[in-house]
Amino acid sequence: xxxxxxxxxxxxxxxxxxxxxxxxxxxxxxxxxxxxxxxxxxxxxxxxxxxxxxxxxxxxxxxxxxxxxxxxxxxxxxxxxxxxxxxxxxxxxxxxxxxxxxxxxxxxxxxxxxxxxxxxxxxxxxxxxxxxxxxxxxxxxxxxxxxxxxxxxxxxxxxxxxxxxxxxxxxxxxxxxxxxx
Amino acid sequence: xxxxxxxxxxxxxxxxxxxxxxxxxxxxxxxxxxxxxxxxxxxxxxxxxxxxxxxxxxxxxxxxxxxxxxxxxxxxxxxxxxxxxxxxxxxxxxxxxxxxxxxxxxxxxxxxxxxxxxxxxxxxxxxxxxxxxxxxxxxxxxxxxxxxxxxxxxxxxxxxxxxxxxxxxxxxxxxxxxxxxxxxxxxxxxxxxxxxxxxxxxxxxxxxxxxxxxxxxxxxxxxxxxxxxxxxxxxxxxxxxxxxxxxxxxxxxxxxxxxxxxxxxxxxxxxxxxxxxxxxxxxxxxxxxxxxxxxxxxxxxxxxxxxxxxxxxxxxxxxxxxxxxxxxxxxxxxxxxxxxxxxxxxxxxxxxxxxxxxxxxxxxxxxxxxxxxxxxxxxxxxxxxxxxxxxxxxxxxxxxxxxxxxxxxxxxxxxxxxxxxxxxxxxxxxxxxxxxxxxxxxxxxxxxxxxxxxxxxxxxxxxxxxxxxxxxxxxxxxxxxxxxxxxxxxxxxxxxxxxxxxxxxxxxxxxxxxxxxxxxxxxxxxxxxxxxxxxxxxxxxxxxxxxxxxxxxxxxxxxxxxxxxxxxxxxxxxxxxxxxxxxxxxxxxxxxxxxxxxxxxxxxxxxxxxxxxxxxxxxxxxxxxxxxxxxxxxxxxxxxxxxxxxxxxxxxxxxxxxxxxxxxxxxxxxxxxxxxxxxxxxxxxxxxxxxxxxxxxxxxxxxxxxxxxxxxxxxxxxxxxxxxxxxxxxxxxxxxxxxxxxxxxxxxxxxxxxxxxxxxxxxxxxxxxx
Ligand code: FES
Ligand code: FES
Numbered sequence: 001x002x003x004x005x006x007x008x009x010x011x012x013x014x015x016x017x018x019x020x021x022x023x024x025x026x027x028x029x030x031x032x033x034x035x036x037x038x039x040x041x042x043x044x045x046x047x048x049x050x051x052x053x054x055x056x057x058x059x060x061x062x063x064x065x066x067x068x069x070x071x072x073x074x075x076x077x078x079x080x081x082x083x084x085x086x087x088x089x090x091x092x093x094x095x096x097x098x099x100x101x102x103x104x105x106x107x108x109x110x111x112x113x114x115x116x117x118x119x120x121x122x123x124x125x126x127x128x129x130x131x132x133x134x135x136x137x138x139x140x141x142x143x144x145x146x147x148x149x150x151x152x153x154x155x156x157x158x159x160x161x162x163x164x165x166x167x168x169x170x171x172x173x174x175x176x177x178x179x180x181x
Numbered sequence: 182x183x184x185x186x187x188x189x190x191x192x193x194x195x196x197x198x199x200x201x202x203x204x205x206x207x208x209x210x211x212x213x214x215x216x217x218x219x220x221x222x223x224x225x226x227x228x229x230x231x232x233x234x235x236x237x238x239x240x241x242x243x244x245x246x247x248x249x250x251x252x253x254x255x256x257x258x259x260x261x262x263x264x265x266x267x268x269x270x271x272x273x274x275x276x277x278x279x280x281x282x283x284x285x286x287x288x289x290x291x292x293x294x295x296x297x298x299x300x301x302x303x304x305x306x307x308x309x310x311x312x313x314x315x316x317x318x319x320x321x322x323x324x325x326x327x328x329x330x331x332x333x334x335x336x337x338x339x340x341x342x343x344x345x346x347x348x349x350x351x352x353x354x355x356x357x358x359x360x361x362x363x364x365x366x367x368x369x370x371x372x373x374x375x376x377x378x379x380x381x382x383x384x385x386x387x388x389x390x391x392x393x394x395x396x397x398x399x400x401x402x403x404x405x406x407x408x409x410x411x412x413x414x415x416x417x418x419x420x421x422x423x424x425x426x427x428x429x430x431x432x433x434x435x436x437x438x439x440x441x442x443x444x445x446x447x448x449x450x451x452x453x454x455x456x457x458x459x460x461x462x463x464x465x466x467x468x469x470x471x472x473x474x475x476x477x478x479x480x481x482x483x484x485x486x487x488x489x490x491x492x493x494x495x496x497x498x499x500x501x502x503x504x505x506x507x508x509x510x511x512x513x514x515x516x517x518x519x520x521x522x523x524x525x526x527x528x529x530x531x532x533x534x535x536x537x538x539x540x541x542x543x544x545x546x547x548x549x550x551x552x553x554x555x556x557x558x559x560x561x562x563x564x565x566x567x568x569x570x571x572x573x574x575x576x577x578x579x580x581x582x583x584x585x586x587x588x589x590x591x592x593x594x595x596x597x598x599x600x601x602x603x604x605x606x607x608x609x610x611x612x613x614x615x616x617x618x619x620x621x622x623x624x625x626x627x628x629x630x631x632x633x634x635x636x637x638x639x640x641x642x643x644x645x646x647x648x649x650x651x652x653x654x655x656x657x658x659x660x661x662x663x664x665x666x667x668x669x670x671x672x673x674x675x676x677x678x679x680x681x682x683x684x685x686x687x688x689x690x691x692x693x694x695x696x697x698x699x700x701x702x703x704x705x706x707x708x709x710x711x712x713x714x715x716x717x718x719x720x721x722x723x724x725x726x727x728x729x730x731x732x733x734x735x736x737x738x739x740x741x742x743x744x745x746x747x748x749x750x751x752x753x754x755x756x757x758x759x760x761x762x763x764x765x766x767x768x769x770x771x772x773x774x775x776x777x778x779x780x781x782x783x784x785x786x787x788x789x790x791x792x793x794x795x796x797x798x799x800x801x802x803x804x805x806x807x808x809x810x811x812x813x814x815x816x817x818x819x820x821x822x823x824x825x826x827x828x829x830x831x832x833x834x835x836x837x838x839x840x841x842x843x844x845x846x847x848x849x850x851x852x853x854x855x856x857x858x859x860x861x862x863x864x865x866x867x868x869x870x871x872x873x874x875x876x877x878x879x880x881x882x883x884x885x886x887x888x889x890x891x892x893x894x895x896x897x898x899x900x901x902x903x904x905x906x907x908x909x910x911x912x913x914x915x916x917x918x919x920x921x922x923x924x925x926x927x928x929x930x931x932x933x934x935x936x937x938x939x940x941x942x943x944x945x946x947x948x949x950x951x
Contacts, residue, residue, distance in 0.1 A: 004293065039212035040205020042420075044370045045452045045868040052370055080205030091200060099199035101186070102834040105842060106662025107202030108370040108420030114203060137875045140868065142368050142421050143662045145845030146876045147883055148838055151186075 011072050013038070014082030024070035028062075029053045031069050032079060040080035040111045044140075051139030054112035055079050061119040063138075080111035083118060093159040094118055094152075103152030105143035113139050117153050126161040127153070182830075184885045189833035196667040196834070197681065198418065198660065209420050210388040211374040211449045218376065218445035219248055219288040221438045222295040223431070224302050225458060226277035226284060229527040229861035230312065230326075233275050234305040238285060241301040246290040249441040250298065256437065258406030262429045264396060266335075266494035268327060269530075271404055271433040277306070278326055279492035279529055280862055281458030288438040288446050311527035311861035315466070315487050318526045326492065326525045333525040335490050336498035338505040340578065343516035348481035352472030355481075356552045360469065360545040361928040363855035364489075365462035367534060368873050369661075371420020373459065374449030377435035385412050385436055389448075390419040392427040392659055393699035394691045404433050405440065412436075417689025419661035423846070424533035425460050426661070427701060428495050456866050460532035461856050463488045463500055463523075467508065467545040477557050479514045479568045486521035486542075488531070495532035497523045499636070502793035503629065504538030509577045510546040511588050511627040511800070512568045527861040533701065535843065539628050539908045540850060544929065547624040547912030552925060560605065561916065562596055565625060577627075580634070580787040580794040583892070587800035587826035588627060590888045594824040595623050600804040604920060616811040616943045619819075622916025625802040626909040629795030630703045630900055631784040636793065638704070641697040641781035642712030644720045648773065650765030651685035652677060656709055658700040659689050663903055664835030665705055671832050672710060676717050680743040683764060695779055703799070703901030704784060706831060710898035715780045723778075727770050728762045785897055797897060800826040800888075801905045803844075805880075805913040809921045811943055814933030816852055816918055818880040821910070826888035827900040836902060840885045843906025849874045851911040852930050 004023030011018060013036060020035055029046075032038040032055070042052035046065045053064040056078035083092045094117050097103065104110040113136065120127055120135035127135065132153050141149060186193050201207035238250040253260055253272040260274070261267040273282050285302050289295035312318040312326065318333040326333055349355060375389025385405070391397045394414040402409040419426065431448040439446040450458070470483040486504055490497035501523040508519060554564035569588055576582035595601050604621035613619075632638040647653040654673055660666050669686050673679070687693050698708060721741060728746035729736040740749045745763035768776055787796040806820040823840050830836050853872050857864045865871035891898075915926040924935055 033212075034214075037214070038205075039208060042209075042370070043449075044372065047452075047867050047869050049868040050370065083204075091203065095200075095203035098203045099195055102196070102838050104199070104202050104662075105664065105838055106370065106419060106421040107198065107207060108209065108662075110202050111205040133877045137877045140368075140370065140873060140875060142370055142423070142846070142873060143842045144838055145841035145843070145883070146874075146879050147841040148834075149876070 009069050009073060011074060012076045014078060022069050024068065026069040027065055028055070028067040028069060028072055029064035032064060038079050038081050042108055042111060044108070049140065051112040051116060052109055054115040054139065056115060056119060059122070061116050080114060083114060094121065094156040097152040097156035097159070101152040101155055102148040103144065104148070109139060109141040113141065113149060117156060121157055121160045126157045182887055182889065184830065184833055184837055184887045192671070192833050194667055194671050194832060194834060196664060197670060198666060207418060209371055209418055210376065210390055210415070211371060213376040213388055214447065215376065215378065215445040218447050219290055219438070219442055220292045220295045221286060221288045221435055221446045221448040222299055223283050223434050224285040224299045225454070226273070226280060226282040228277060228306055228308050229280045230309040231277050231306040232309065233273055233277060233284070234307055236284060237303040240303070241287060241298040244294070244298050244301060246294040247287060247298045248290070248444070249288045249438050250285060250302065251437055251441060252285045255441065256404060259403045262400050262404060262433060263494055264428055265496055265498060269493040279527055281529065282492070283434065286434040286438055288442050313526065313528060313858065313861040315489050315524040315526060318524050326527070335494050335523040335525055336501050338501055338519070338521035340505060340517055340519040342579065345481045345483055345516040345518040348516035349470070349472050352480050353475040354553065354556045355470060355472040356549055356556065357470045358548065358552065358927055360467045360548060362465050362541040362544060363850065363929050364464040364531070364858065365534065365850050365854050366456065366856045366871055367423045367425030367460065368868065368871070369421030369423060369425055372450040372452055372455040373426065373430040375431065375435060376445055376447050377439035378445040379439050379443055383411065385440060387412060387414045387432060387436060389416065389432050389435065390422065390426045390661070391416045392422055392661065392701055393657070394659070394689060395657055395696055396699065397429060397432055398691050400429055401432060401436050405436060414691045415689060417660045419659060422661040423535045424537070424701070427533050427699070428460060430459065452867050456856070456863055456871065460495060460530050460534070462534035463490060463497065463531040463538065463541070465504065465541040467541060469545050469549050471549040471553060473553055473557070477559055477564055477567055479512055481516040482509060482514045482518070484508045484519040488521070488523040489526050489528055490523045491526055491528050491530040493530055495530060497531060499793065500533065500538040502633070504542045506577050506629065506793060506795070507539045508542035508546055510543065510550070511570055511625060513570050513574060528858050529863070535846065536904050536908045539626070539904070540847070540911065543624065543626045543908050544911040547909070548915060548927065551622070551916045551919065562601065562623060566592060576787070576794060578791045578794040580789040580791040582787060582796055582798060585892055586890065587888065590890070591800045591802040591824045591826050592625060594886055594888065595802045595804055598804055598822055600806060600820055600822050603806060607920070615945065616940070618809045618811060618921040619806065620809070620917040620919065620921030621804065621806045622913045622920060623802060623804040624909040624912035624916065627798045627800050628905050628908055630707065630797045630799060631786070631795060633793040633795050634786045634789070634791050638784035639696060639698050639781060640708040640712065640784055641695055641779065642709060642716065643695045643777065643779045644713070644716040645778065646724070646764060646768045646776040647685055648768060649685070650763065650768050652679060652683055652764065653685040653687060654713070655687040655694040656712070657688070657694045657697045658705045658709065661700070663839060664832055665700070668706055668832040668835055669709055672713055676713060677741040679741060683744060696781070698784070703903045703905070706899050706901045707797070707897055708784065711782065712780050714898065715782070716778050720778050723776070724767060727767050731770070732761045734761060797900060799900045799902065799905045801909050803909045803913040805910065805917050807914055807917040807921060809918055809936055811922065811936065811938045812940060814937040816914065816931055816936065818848060818914060820882040821880045822884045822886065823906060824886045824888065825902060825905055827902045827905060828891045829889045829899050830887050831899050836887065837885050839902050840906035841883055843904065844883060844910055845874050845879050847907040847910035848879065850929060851914045853878070855930055
């Protein structure tokens, strides 16, 4: 094992062009977490099983632990930090649905879950139960038993299918009051 | 009450940690970095059992970018850790006892360099035959893994009552069966890790997950050989634990490396390393012999429990105690003969895991109940009713326990449930292919809360009005996902009629919270509630009398409310009143200390001298409907109903989440999960081979019914429900499998091959597979 040789690398991450030096064989998950400090993308199994590291690569969900920097060169990457509501500080309807339905507990699987849900709902605005199961079976959650997650996906899909992306706001800033919707 | 969002109304409380979790903004402790930090890595044993002949670190030490290489010689204090019995070496000195044993640790300026340095450490071993089963470890002449013997026994338990020998002779029917349960893995999504930061004053700041920050601090101080005050442990938020992060894991290495280098050190286990080094649920073999009278009354019960505790003690002894206590179920049995043994082997580490030994015991005991009921051709639920302990009966260890109606209530809820009716009146299997069979089963359990008699289980808490004028509640509990912070918010808003924005909840930081015990054994909710009950009066008094002094309005006409103190004509509602003083203003009156109120007490225990015996229990029953595919042996759980009697539901979203999550974890335990070992090495080393349920594997329907009643004037309040959702599903599923296909399952995860049949045996005569 030798220390890796670094090269120039660039891609559009969450809408912003980012340039940096990295080894071509750097895993996307490390690049995001360590070099760009985008720690919303989590790391758990590192073999493509758990989905904690899920990001969108040119709109498609991929496991960032399996994607190498050279494979993402010049592409468009969306991480959880790039998923937001329409206006500043507002949650995306999927995120809002996860909060309202209790679609998370420890929250460690949540960014990946939300990315996969986004990919799913972008494709099918009102997915069937089977489509939900297929869309999310690459994401493991050990805490919720998936009940809250399924309810959240269904609720988010109501927003998607009605074309309604705005609804009572739950602010993203921590410490804001999020009780009683 | 059927628990769901609709039924919960205004109590459906959104978690304060929701927005930062769904946006990815929240920094877990493994996400923390500092500009000048180093990366720590641990060298673990190549063999599950070996003598260490020599360790040569010179090459690693000389490498560029390597700042420290530590071995046993570099531990200034005690080279051991373990919550109950500190017998696990930080670094092995002369023997390695499992595949996760640590030999050395390095800190380097990049993770790659740290790994290179590990490769450069030369270790010479003399490989020894691993004791890869409890049988091998108990065999005469087996080498002793620990000097404190005798043999490889960590702990024994025993309960004897009546005259079992004679009673068995008089029984009309006796069932003898041996049950086996798997080595389940916690599989928390966030693996162990954190950041270790020495500061200029010589103090060490530890940012790493645990279920009990103070206990970590105590153990780390012992290892480092420093006063506890020199260490601050910050331990929340946590990406899941389920018992698996209660023991120290990376902390000793991170701490020692950081102190040695004088720089921050980051540790983060890979999943493979986490599997290799981390705790698992104790695999158990439970032999049971249970006899009944002609009328179907339990007479005699003989149990032999053998638990594989692995290389070190961790909580092996308390887990065995708990299993022993729960292996008689919630039943009255006059003649009892139980023996348990927890055995050291070279098979990884077994320790604390949600359910704490109850899961294994309840699977076995409920299995016996179903088999016995069938023997006398009685409905299994009716059979249980006849044998259930009554409200005033003593607990399983013959100890006094708090009388509640919980048990009969969960029993009745099952009896009248539609799902159970499907068991009583099975529907014809008309439309399904002949190899798909359905069945319904149910199980019942009582589960002890708290650590039990004779074990220090201190609790407490602090309520204060802080400098910002917020009502601050501080506890040493941790948020590992269960929703503790949301529950505390609900309790505080209930007590003070205030708004969540008036609150500051402080947990998981030894510098900022009082000693209030651990977040284990389903105790946090009860303990927090009891602490707040004790503190609310003094605290409110102080608020109201101070507001009265300022405003001249008599304290009796003042109440706490949103943003401050309000006048009221009706003492229960601030609605028609006005704000008299803001909390912010109040705190300016007098000294800061005047506004701090502490309480300490002990978790309620039975008055009887029965070590480990519980006083408070929660009660639960589960009904499950399954579909068994006789061609593939696959069992699919279609429908479940969990009935839980744990007192008032504080936080419905959290409650549902805990039961659903516990249930699916139990589904994994029942049908798919097993950390398989061969020759004391894991064959299932990551989540691609160790399978946990995915969204495709779960029950299509899961209903939660909460029984909220507590005895009148009950001083203990809501009971924790962190574990109860995970303890009774397995026997319900295996009973359902039996109804579906007539096979008694005695081993988990359910072996598919036992359920498979050839197509020719399944098709009615004359029908040919096309
Ligand atoms: S960390 Fe990438 S799939 Fe698990
Ligand atoms: S919320 Fe903890 S893993 Fe999903």
